Amino acid sequence: MEHIETVKELIACYKKLPGIGTKTAERLAYATLRLSKIDRDAFQAALFDLDSKVKLCPRCGTFFEDRCPICSDPKRNKQLLLVVSDSKDILAIERTNTYNGLYFTLNGNLSPLKNKTAKDIGIDELKKRVETEQIQEVILALPTSLEGETTALYITNILKDLHDVKVSRLAYGIPIGTNLEYLDEMTISQSLKGRVVISGENK
Ligand SMILES: [Zn+2]
Known part of the structure; x- marks a missing residue:
């Protein structure tokens, strides 16, 4: 039937x-x-x-009703910018209570297969934001997949030419191919604390 x-x-x-x-x-x-x-x-x-x-914050990609709880929080460290490729990951990081900087959400990761270019995922906007807001450290919290790694490498290269910006990434220990949303808070928290600088350390 x-x-x-x-x-x-x-x-x-x-x-x-x-x-x-x-x-x-x-x-x-x-x-x-x-x-x-x-x-x-x-x-x-x-x-x-x-x-x-519900509105989507154009600056960081968080959902909110009145105003973005992250971008409007005066206690946040405005020189730290953590980059995710999915806004769900912001929630995973916020739950660890170990990060107090700002966020930037890319529209996915670079992917030749899915025809996703740097422009498509918003790398130009990211670069502009790092420049105009004088960000001191960019923390890449991208997936440990091939696409995530490619995106991280691309961003590191783009940001190399900018002012004294340090680029770091979450520490390894996150299983390859895992999305942040599936990890427990302790694992994310540890990989955030033990993040590795990949460019700009000695500037
Ligand atoms: Zn926001």
């Missing part, structure tokens, strides 16, 4: 989420259908609020 049209649409929506295949999407769609009216209203309201209330 085929799903009715409405359920089919809901299944298609759930399948857009990461890690959700057809079977799970079907289960979620029917579970949603069976929710009480109150619960389903709450569901609807939450989805609606995502659109009407």
